[in-house]
Every structure is written in structure tokens, then in C-alpha cells.
Amino acid sequence: MFAIFEYPFMQNALIAGSMVAIVAAVLGYFLIVRGLSFAGHALSSIGFAGAAGAVLLGVSPIYGLMVFTVTASMAISILGREVRERDVATGVIMTFALGLGVLFLSLYHGYAEQAYSILFGTIVGVSRADVVFTFLLGLILLAVIVIISRPLLFSSFDVELAETRGVPVRALGGVFLILVALAISITTQVVGILLVFALLIGPSATATRLIHQPFRAIVLSIVLGLAYTWLGILLGGNSPWPVSFFITALSFGVYLPVRLLSKGIDSKRSAAGFEKRSGADFNLASKKAYRG
Amino acid sequence: MVDILRHNFVQNAFLAGVIVASISGFVGYFVVLRGQAFACEALSHIGFAGATGAALVGASSLEGMFLFTLLAAVGMGALGKRLHNRDVEVGMLLSFVLGLGVLFLSIYTRKATGAVGVLFGSILSVTTKDVLITTGSGALILILMAVLFRPLLFASIEPEVAEARGVPVQQLSILFLILLAISVAVAVQVIGVLLVFALLVVPAAAAEHLTHRPWLAMALSVLISLTATLGGLILAFIGRWPASFYIVSLTSLFYFIALILRALRFPRRYREMPHPSREMLPPST
Amino acid sequence: MNKHSAVRKIMRNIRTQGPIIQLEQVDIQLGGRIILQDIDLSIQPGEFVVILGPNGAGKTTFLKLLLGLIQPASGSARVLGQPPKVGSRLIGYAPQHRAFDVELPLRGRDLVGFGLDGHRWGIGLPSRSRREKIDQALKEVDGLHLADAPFGQLSGGEQQRLLIAQALLTDPRLLILDEPLANLDLAYQQDVVSLIDQVCRTRGVTILLVAHDINPLLQVADRVIYMAHGHSAIGSPDEVITESNLTQLYGSPVQVVHTLGRYFVVGAEV
Numbered sequence: 001m002f003a004i005f006e007y008p009f010m011q012n013a014l015i016a017g018s019m020v021a022i023v024a025a026v027l028g029y030f031l032i033v034r035g036l037s038f039a040g041h042a043l044s045s046i047g048f049a050g051a052a053g054a055v056l057l058g059v060s061p062i063y064g065l066m067v068f069t070v071t072a073s074m075a076i077s078i079l080g081r082e083v084r085e086r087d088v089a090t091g092v093i094m095t096f097a098l099g100l101g102v103l104f105l106s107l108y109h110g111y112a113e114q115a116y117s118i119l120f121g122t123i124v125g126v127s128r129a130d131v132v133f134t135f136l137l138g139l140i141l142l143a144v145i146v147i148i149s150r151p152l153l154f155s156s157f158d159v160e161l162a163e164t165r166g167v168p169v170r171a172l173g174g175v176f177l178i179l180v181a182l183a184i185s186i187t188t189q190v191v192g193i194l195l196v197f198a199l200l201i202g203p204s205a206t207a208t209r210l211i212h213q214p215f216r217a218i219v220l221s222i223v224l225g226l227a228y229t230w231l232g233i234l235l236g237g238n239s240p241w242p243v244s245f246f247i248t249a250l251s252f253g254v255y256l257p258v259r260l261l262s263k264g265i266d267s268k269r270s271a272a273g274f275e276k277r278s279g280a281d282f283n284l285a286s287k288k289a290y291r292g
Numbered sequence: 293m294v295d296i297l298r299h300n301f302v303q304n305a306f307l308a309g310v311i312v313a314s315i316s317g318f319v320g321y322f323v324v325l326r327g328q329a330f331a332c333e334a335l336s337h338i339g340f341a342g343a344t345g346a347a348l349v350g351a352s353s354l355e356g357m358f359l360f361t362l363l364a365a366v367g368m369g370a371l372g373k374r375l376h377n378r379d380v381e382v383g384m385l386l387s388f389v390l391g392l393g394v395l396f397l398s399i400y401t402r403k404a405t406g407a408v409g410v411l412f413g414s415i416l417s418v419t420t421k422d423v424l425i426t427t428g429s430g431a432l433i434l435i436l437m438a439v440l441f442r443p444l445l446f447a448s449i450e451p452e453v454a455e456a457r458g459v460p461v462q463q464l465s466i467l468f469l470i471l472l473a474i475s476v477a478v479a480v481q482v483i484g485v486l487l488v489f490a491l492l493v494v495p496a497a498a499a500e501h502l503t504h505r506p507w508l509a510m511a512l513s514v515l516i517s518l519t520a521t522l523g524g525l526i527l528a529f530i531g532r533w534p535a536s537f538y539i540v541s542l543t544s545l546f547y548f549i550a551l552i553l554r555a556l557r558f559p560r561r562y563r564e565m566p567h568p569s570r571e572m573l574p575p576s577t
Numbered sequence: 578m579n580k581h582s583a584v585r586k587i588m589r590n591i592r593t594q595g596p597i598i599q600l601e602q603v604d605i606q607l608g609g610r611i612i613l614q615d616i617d618l619s620i621q622p623g624e625f626v627v628i629l630g631p632n633g634a635g636k637t638t639f640l641k642l643l644l645g646l647i648q649p650a651s652g653s654a655r656v657l658g659q660p661p662k663v664g665s666r667l668i669g670y671a672p673q674h675r676a677f678d679v680e681l682p683l684r685g686r687d688l689v690g691f692g693l694d695g696h697r698w699g700i701g702l703p704s705r706s707r708r709e710k711i712d713q714a715l716k717e718v719d720g721l722h723l724a725d726a727p728f729g730q731l732s733g734g735e736q737q738r739l740l741i742a743q744a745l746l747t748d749p750r751l752l753i754l755d756e757p758l759a760n761l762d763l764a765y766q767q768d769v770v771s772l773i774d775q776v777c778r779t780r781g782v783t784i785l786l787v788a789h790d791i792n793p794l795l796q797v798a799d800r801v802i803y804m805a806h807g808h809s810a811i812g813s814p815d816e817v818i819t820e821s822n823l824t825q826l827y828g829s830p831v832q833v834v835h836t837l838g839r840y841f842v843v844g845a846e847v
Contacts, residue, residue, distance in 0.1 A: 037380050038330075045486075088497045091329060092547050095489040099540030102412045102487070106534045119411075120394050195394070198387035205380050242398050248391030255384050325682065439698050446695030449683065452672035453743070456644045457696040458664025500682040504727045509682050 004237045013123045013237075016131045017229040019138035020183075020190045021199065025225035026145055027183045028204035029218050030176060033156045037201050039076060039177065042094045044184050044196040046072040049097040051118040051193065052104035061118050062130070062185055065193075068097070069181035077174040121192030121244040124237060134186045141179055152176060153214055190229065191244040199225060202251030209262040224254065296529060304418045305525055305535075311430040312475075312482045313491065313521035317514030318437050319475045320496035322468060326448045329493045330382055331368060331469065335476045336488040337386045337393075338364040343410040343480070344396035353410050354422055357480060361473035369466030413484035413536030415525065426478045433471055444468060445506060482521065483536045491517060494543040498550035516546050595658060597622050597751055597783045598643065603652035605635065605642055611807060612638050616652070618802065618811045620785070622750065625777050626811075627794050628787045629818075630804035636787045637673065639804065640753055643785070644670060657750060664696065669744030669782075673755040677736065681729030685720065685739050686711050688728045692746035714742040718772055734765030738772060745776065752776065754786045758793060766793045773797075791818065792839045818842070 004010050031037055047069040054064025076090065117125065126134075145152075155162035155169045163169050187196050203224035204217070211217040228250040236243030296302050323332055339357040346356020409417065418426075447454040447461045455461045472492075479491050499512035524539030531538070598620040605613045612635035620626055628636050641647050642654060645661035654660060657667055669692070690711050694701055715721045718738045723731060728739065737757050744752055754773070758766045774797040777784045788794060791801060791814060801817045803810050805826040810817050818840050823831040834841040 032380060037383055041383060091489055092494055092544050095487055095540055096544040098486045099537045103533055103537040194390050195387050197383050201380060201383060205384060242394055245391045245395040248387050252384055252388035438700055441700045442694065443696055443698060446691045450691060453670055454696060456670045459696045504682050504684045506683060506687055
């Protein structure tokens with residue numbers, strides 16, 4: 001089974017996948033803590049249009065992804081004030097972007113594999129150049145996150161206090177979303193645009209249910225993300241089924257029991273009068289991010 | 293141009309389009325009112341797994357979708373209040389279900405084109421059988437929505453008072469989700485899984501920006517939905533791009549027009565209206 | 578109906594009816610937990626009764642019992658002479674304040690209209706008599722000018738007035754209000770209190786009102802029900818809000834200071 005890792009394409013997949021998993025886990029933690037998981041959904045849909053457009057223009061999809069997602073994240077930062085308005089308006093833009101993506105895909109008469117890989121990911125088909133690019137970009141993203149991690153954490157848990165202490169809350173938020181946009185771009189390679197959520201949010205959603213201390217929660221998210229990715233690549237490489245499916249299934253499969261069983265932790269804490277909850281329940285940016 | 297209507301597939305397309313648009317307008321009004329846009333997304337993604345899974349067992353996409361979305365609706369209804377503000381949980385579920393769909397797709401790659409149709413809409417390849425199912429669903433939904441309109445409106449806005457008045461709030465919620473599931477399933481034919489939001493949420497959201505009268509808002513929602521769908525279909529026959537793209541673009545356009553109109557009509561937040569006969573108002577903060 | 582016959586009608590109602598609410602040794606349980614036990618009280622028609630008590634004391638659960646939404650675990654409860662049942666048109670209800678969406682696509686008159694026929698099946702055709710009834714209710718709460726305004730954008734006080742109008746539309750004998758004064762500025766609180774008092778006196782409606790603070794209601798409350806830690810006591814404000822009563826109810830020392838025409842309950846959460 002493991003013999004498959006002698007192949008360079010599998011090694012590429014592992015390297016790129018590992019970097020992606022780490023970045024996604026770290027950023028995903030902040031997304032959850034800031035209550036912005038719906039933004040991840042929206043950005044990936046918008047990225048889809050960019051990727052499809054890039055393919056149409058004959059350019060590698062990841063560049064289109066990056067341009068569209070970064071632009072969209074900046075737009076969200078600038079426009080988003082009223083929450084409910086943001087829900088539907090973001091949804092409208094997101095849907096229009098998906099529509100554009102549909103258009104571009106339909107116009108494209110080239111290899112269907114390109115389209116397939118954007119939608120569903122083909123980490124096992126990633127080229128050496130892509131791996132290098134992903135790795136470097138991932139390093140940069142991680143470096144930035146490390147630099148801003150403390151003020152970002154502060155402003156994620158207590159906006160008003162952070163502001164009075166001089167933390168540039170709004171600018172940080174904007175930078176953060178740009179980081180998310182770039183992270184989504186590289187995550188798409190592994191799991192495709194439709195399943196970004198599983199790798200971006202899944203590990204941290206699980207980790208924050210179990211550990212309430214930020215640093216340790218992030219570490220657990222990384223461990224889980226790496227585990228899902230490696231197992232996914234291993235299983236996908238050895239079977240005709242797609243890697244993205246395995247990663248998604250693992251992510252959800254671990255999340256579900258944790259989510260159902262960890263209710264005990266939360267309710268015990270609240271009964272003891274424990275006011276502040278961290279993790280998936282702490283919804284800072286919006287009380288009702290995506291209702292329903 | 294008109295003789296294009298002689299073709300069966302064109303007639304089917306317009307018929308299905310009109311019915312789906314009408315349903316979407318009606319049901320969408322409540323989706324936006326109840327803040328259940330994400331439930332919509334969830335149902336469409338689950339439908340995707342149903343549609344692709346159906347190919348594996350030789351059933352039609354529509355049948356697969358009906359089964360999965362109905363099951364999902366009942367499940368969501370049973371979970372009830374706990375689904376409120378659960379974007380992480382719902383998102384995870386969505387991803388998993390999409391992942392299932394991806395799996396089914398890869399197993400049965402011959403139906404890849406079918407999957408594309410499910411994802412992006414395939415209004416131009418709607419069969420007569422599908423049209424019949426759609427018409428039947430449409431009639432059912434229209435009748436039920438007419439009967440449920442008042443209590444559903446009451447329960448959506450003031451669930452506690454409605455309950456005290458004897459309105460079966462919980463059962464209505466489940467019933468509404470079932471209606472939504474059916475609407476999503478038939479809407480996917482026209483516009484595809486990824487773009488269901490455009491028909492089920494956007495026209496209603498635009499309408500609810502334009503007026504505060506429930507009746508009028510619902511009528512506007514249907515009107516916008518119909519215009520976008522029919523317009524999109526006509527454009528698709530004239531031009532060379534996918535119908536779903538035109539439809540989505542039109543609904544987005546209407547939405548932003550509605551936003552602009554609203555900003556023009558109510559430039560400022562509504563302030564407390566001065567009572568005609570009072571001179572001194574209570575101090576406001 | 579002229580004033581004379583209206584007053585006569587009210588006096589006749591008050592004389593011939595038994596108590597509006599009669600509870601004998603009622604226990605209320607929720608999910609296996611005892612919320613309130615041994616409730617014994619009798620409320621006469623036309624009374625203005627305020628329910629006080631800390632958060633979680635079971636005030637809202639108590640209201641749900643009266644509305645027929647839950648059954649007593651033991652004891653007998655009678656509302657308007659019958660066991661409580663859901664959907665009684667003789668009870669008007671305004672629940673705890675919910676933050677309504679600012680963008681809510683509903684006008685003032687639409688919301689008030691729910692009180693009339695929101696629970697009936699079908700679409701409901703507009704009719705002149707319906708519109709007149711709604712206008713009448715709006716006039717009574719001094720809210721006619723709010724009829725066509727977007728409900729979500731009204732102030733808290735205005736919304737509360739319309740919610741009361743909604744509860745009054747079926748001409749109820751009993752009006753149940755859960756924390757109508759919460760989140761209101763002091764001036765608006767007085768407005769709402771006078772409105773409710775007016776409804777009570779002129780229409781002879783029995784008022785059951787849950788509040789956090791007795792002070793805005795001291796002038797109008799006939800009796801007070803104080804609930805805490807599973808127990809309740811009923812009586813006039815002076816009788817109930819005493820140190821010995823409250824200390825017993827809370828199970829821990831409470832001081833009551835009565836000064837400047839106000840009550841200050843100290844040492845316990847009110």
C-alpha cells in the first residue's frame with residue numbers, strides 16, 4: 001500500500017497537501033472563532049468563477065482563483081457592516097459568481113479534466129511547479145499569521161477591548177480575509193472548490209469542540225488536518241475513488257461524533273455559570289451569520 | 293423566432309421554467325422571511341448526492357433528488373430549533389454530502405454529463421415526464437401555500453403568540469421544509485444545484501426590499517422570478533450561453549436594482565413618526 | 578355602545594363571573610425538574626396583577642401553563658372557569674420581547690392583524706370590517722399613525738404598543754404580558770404602563786404582567802405574585818415585598834428598602 005509513495009506524483013501530492021492542510025487548519029481556527037465560516041463558503045464560490053475564467057483564458061486556474069478571491073475578500077471587508085444585509089448580498093454575489101463560473105466552463109471546449117479538477121480537486125495530478133508555488137505561498141501565509149496571531153486572537157475574542165488597546169481591528173480583519181482568500185486558492189487544489197469547507201473548517205471545528213485554549217486548539221487542528229490529508233491521499237492513491245471524497249469523509253466522520261458527544265462539555269460549563277464560550281459557539285462578527 | 297416553440301424540448305423548457313419560477317417565488321418569500329437560506333443550500337447539495345446516486349441505481353436524477361431532499365427536510369425539521377445559527381454544523385454536513393456526490397460521480401463517470409446538468413441546470417433537456425412531475429409538484433405546492441399562508445406567516449414572525457393561538461408551529465416548520473425540499477428538487481432542473489439560491493432566495497429578497505406588505509412582496513417575488521426565468525430562457529435561445537447563467541444574472545440584476553430603488557425611496561433610517569396631536573415627545577436616546 | 582351600558586356590562590361581568598384564574602396546589606414541572614410547587618392563588622376579574630421574580634424562577638413557564646401550552650404536574654388549574662386550553666380567544670398574549678429584524682417586511686397593521694386571524698387557514702381576503710377592527714385596535718393604543726410604518730423600524734415602545742393592540746383584537750377577558758417593559762426607556766415604560774392600566778380600567782380586562790421591577794407599576798398594580806426558587810407568594814405589594822417573605826422565598830438573606838415611594842430589593846437578584 002505504501003509503495004505508492006515511491007512515485008514522484010504522490011510525493012508531490014503529500015508535500016503540497018501537507019502545506020495546505022497546515023495553512024487551512026490555522027486559518028480555519030480563526031474563521032470559526034470569528035464566526036465567518038460562511039465567508040469561507042462564499043469566497044470559494046467566487047473563486048470558482050475566477051478559476052473557470054482562468055482556464056478559459058488558458059491560464060492556470062490558481063491564478064484566477066487568487067485574483068477573484070482576494071478581490072472578493074477586500075470587497076467583503078469594505079462593504080460588510082450590516083449583518084443581515086451581508087448574508088443575502090453576499091449570497092447574491094456568490095451565486096452570480098457561480099453563474100459566471102458555469103458560463104466559463106460551458107464556453108471552454110478544452111480538457112474537461114481542468115474543470116473537474118477545479119470543482120473536485122486533483123491533488124494527485126499536481127505538477128512540480130504547482131507544489132513549489134503552493135509550498136512557498138503557504139510559508140508566506142504562515143509567516144504572516146504568526147506575526148499577526150496575537151492581536152488577531154485578541155480582536156477575535158474581544159473586539160471593543162482590543163480597539164481601545166490600539167489594535168487596528170478593521171485592518172487586521174481585512175488582512176485576515178485576504179489570507180483566507182489565498183488559503184482557499186491553494187486548498188482548492190487538494191479538495192476542489194466545492195469541498196474546501198471540509199479541509200478549511202472541519203479540523204478546527206472539531207478541535208475547538210474539544211480544546212478551549214487557543215494555541216492547543218490550533219495544534220490539534222493542524223494534527224487533524226494533516227491526518228485527514230495524508231490518509232486521504234493514501235486511500236485515494238490506492239483506490240479509484242477521489243482523494244477529496246476521502247478527506248471530506250474523514251473530516252466529517254471525526255467531526256460528527258465529537259460534535260454530538262461534546263455537548264456534555266458545553267452544557268456542564270454553562271450550568272456552572274461559565275459565561276464565555278470559545279470555539280464554534282462564539283460568534284463575534286455576527287450573531288446570526290447564516291441563519292436557517 | 294416563434295416557430296422555435298414547435299419543438300417539444302422548447303415547450304417543455306418554458307413550461308417547466310414557468311412552474312418552477314412561480315413556485316420559487318412563493319416559497320422563496322418565506323425562505324427569506326424565516327432566514328432559511330442556508331437550509332436551501334443544504335437541501336440542494338443533499339439533492340446533488342441524491343441525483344448522482346440515482347444514476348448508480350438507474351433512477352432518474354429527479355427521483356433521486358426528491359428522495360434525498362425529502363428525507364433531509366424531515367430530518368432538519370426534527371432537529372428543529374437546534375439548526376438555528378448552526379452554520380458550522382450545516383456547512384460540515386454540506387461538505388460531506390457534496391463529497392458523497394463526488395464519490396458517486398467518480399464511480400459512474402459515464403453520467404458525468406448528467407452530473408454537470410445537475411450542478412449547473414439542464415432546462416433544455418427536461419423530459420416530458422419531468423415536466424409532468426414538475427407540474428404536479430407545482431400544483432401541490434401552490435395549493436398548500438395558499439392554505440398555509442396566514443398561519444405560516446404568523447408562525448414565522450411571532451412563533452410564541454402563534455403557538456398560544458393554537459397554530460401548530462412545529463408541524464408547520466416541518467411541512468414548510470418539505471415544501472422547500474420539493475421546490476429545490478424541481479428548481480434544480482432549471483438552474484442546477486449550485487445556483488438554486490438565485491431562484492429561491494434572490495427574487496424574494498429583492499421583493500422584500502421593495503415593500504413591506506406581505507401580499508405585495510410575495511406577488512413581486514413571483515413576478516421577478518418569472519421575468520428572470522423566462523427572460524433567461526429566451527436569451528438562451530437567442531444567444532449561445534447556458535440558460536442558468538442568464539437567469540442568475542437577471543435575478544442578480546433585479547436584486548441590485550431593488551437595493552438602489554430602496555435607497556432612493558428611504559434614504560434615511562425610518563425615524564419615529566411624530567404623533568399628530570402631541571407637542572412634547574418622550575426623550576429618545 | 579354608550580358609556581353607561583359599557584360600564585354596566587363590565588360590572589355585570591365582574592359580578593357574575595368567578596375568578597379569572599384559580600390555581601389550587603399546582604405543581605409545574607419541566608423536563609423532570611420541578612419549576613414551581615404548591616401554587617395557590619385566585620385572581621379576580623379586572624385585577625391588575627404583577628408577577629415578579631428573578632430570572633429562571635419560572636415566570637414564563639407559569640404563563641405557559643395558563644395558556645394551555647403545558648399541563649400542571651399536579652393540582653388543579655382553571656382559567657375562565659375551564660382547564661387551560663390552547664388557542665382561547667379570551668386570552669390575549671404578548672410574549673417576552675423578541676428582537677424583530679429591522680428589515681422585517683411587515684407593516685404595523687399587518688402585525689396587529691395577526692391577532693385577529695393570523696391563526697386561520699387560507700389566504701384571507703381583505704375586507705372593510707377587518708380593516709376597521711384593526712384601525713380600532715390601533716386607535717385604542719394610540720398607534721394609528723404607525724399603521725403603515727415598517728414594523729421592524731419602530732422603536733421598542735412603539736412595537737410594544739402594537740403588540741398589545743394585537744393581543745386586544747379578540748376582545749380578551751385576560752391579558753397576559755411577559756416583560757413588556759424590558760428594553761424600554763423610562764419614559765416609554767410609563768407610556769406602556771398607562772396604556773395597560775387604561776385597558777384594565779375601561780375594558781375590565783384582567784392583567785397579568787411579568788416584570789423585573791415593581792417600581793414603574795406601583796401605582797397601578799393591585800396585587801403582586803412573587804416567584805423565587807420554586808415557591809410563590811401572592812398579595813398586595815406591601816404584603817409581599819417584605820424582608821421576611823423574600824428571605825423565605827429566596828432561601829437567603831434579603832433586605833427590602835422602601836423609600837422615596839420605591840422598593841429596593843437588596844442582596845438578591847431581582
